[in-house]
Amino acid sequence: MKLKKLFPFMIAILLSVLLSLLISHVTIRYIEQKQIATIETLLDNVIYKPQQHIEHLDNLQNNNNEENKRILDLIDKKHPEIMGISYIKNGKYYYGNNGSISNNVPNYIKEVINKNIPVKFFTDPYNQNNLIYIFKYDNGYYIINFYSKLLNDFSHNAITNYQVKDHNDKSSTSYLYYSLTNNVKHLHLMITSGLKFNKFIALLFSSFIMSLLFIYMVSFILTTYFDSKRVLNRKMKKAVTNNEFIPFYQSIYSKKQNKFIAAEVLCRWHSNGIIIPPSEFIADLEKTDEIKEVTFSLIKRSFDTIKRANINKDFMLSFNFTVTMLLDKDFMKKIIHFIKENPMIKNRIIIELTESENNFIYLNEIKEVMYQLKKESVLLSIDDVGTGYSNLITIQELPFDIMKIDRCFISDNFAVSQSNMLETLANLGDSLNLMIVAEGIETAAELNKINRLNIDLCQGFYYSTPCNSSEFTHRTISEPHLYN
Secondary structure, three states, rough: HHHHHHHHHHHHHHHHHHHHHHHHHHHHHHHHHHHHHHHHHHHHHHHHHHHHHHHHHOOOHHOOOOHHHHHHHHHHOOOOEEEEEEEEOOOEEEEOOOOOOOOOOOOHHHHHOOOOOOEEEEEEEEEOOOOEEEEOOOOHHHHHHHHHHHHHHHHHHOEEEEEEEEEEEEEEOOOOOEEEEEHHHHHHHHEEEEEOHHHHHHHHHHHHHHHHHHHHHHHHHHHHOOHHHHHHHHHHHHHHHHOEEEEEEEEEOOOEEEEEEEEEEEEEEOOOOEEHHHHHHHHHHOOHHHHHHHHHHHHHHHHHHHHHHOOOOOEEEEEEEEEHHHHHHHHHHHHHHHHOOOOHHHOOOEEEEEEOOHHHHHHHHHHHHHHHHOOOOOEEEEEEEEEOOOOOHHHHHHHOOOOEHHHHHHHOOOHHOOOHHHHHHHHHHHHOOOOHHHEEOOOHHHHHHHHHOOOOOOEEEOOOOOHHHHHHHHHHHHHHHHHH
């Protein structure tokens, strides 16, 4: 069981690790490529372009050092990133704009010349702020100097570091992890971009945290979207639009009159040719605003049905309302307006209060609405007396006409039926001058039990099973003596 609970967490960790590796890889590679491209652009400006100018100006090889120096100055001015350009031949400066020809050539420059190295790129050992690029041309060497700060500032970012070296440099770049190297052939240089170990670990960790949060958010959104309750709510919204909620009728029988005098209109969900029972949706439907639209539709369709069935004008229909619906002023105005516009409904509609939450505490507000309904000849019934939130004060304070006794007080399948609660409830209804309806009558034994208490009205499978509009109409035609 513990492994089963840990499994989603382990999957989330694994997905986060994989996603963090992907994010880190994409991030590093993108920054590295951008950094290498930036460095290559700068080196083209401070090295390659001046070198091209020098190699295409043959007159730099003449012996007029002053003229040569002037030409180098012009190149220097054209490329402001350069600190200076000089030319060395036969172990001495011939001309340049970073010193006179009498200056001694430093040993680290002589070493490059003596080894006949064609290209060398390095940091000045005596000035760490100075970068030196030496290249051989004809019989001498040209030296281009520029500030290392220029390269650092131009290519700086908070994640990766870089190294620039010539092809002959065998020094290690092992301090850069997950590095990327670009061979700049026209400059005879290699540009390497990568991360120091501490930044590499920090990026992996931050990517993992971001991935974990992302996986959690996606999981939460998907779970929320596909949560069974939310899926059901979305289906119910669609069902309301498609008029999939239809009325079923369970008739209420009067033993004294030997006929059905009313029917409770029950809500059924007709979806894809299947009738979904209320136990699978009604509690959730009652918690949504759609319950009001469904109830109003049931009222209109049900009265149209009994009108077509030509049932006698005393036959009543009962509809379930929650107290929340009753307290909705706009909805109740809509109901009252409909009754006023359809006089045939007066004295034939019963509003049956059901309650899954203790909204009966709003007694004054409920009472006000109920008296408005009574003015329109609406009968008021209270359902499930003794089982829900309704209590003796509720029944006495509110102007009910009908009291329905739940099956649990009648059927021997429930322990409470062995008590005297059924008799107590029957006496309560009589004392309050309420019509009493016994619900869930299924057997002759149950019928005998309520007969002994002189309860006249019965509802249940013994007399009538719930049926759709077509079957209900058929019953009224085939058994008119039971409905007229």
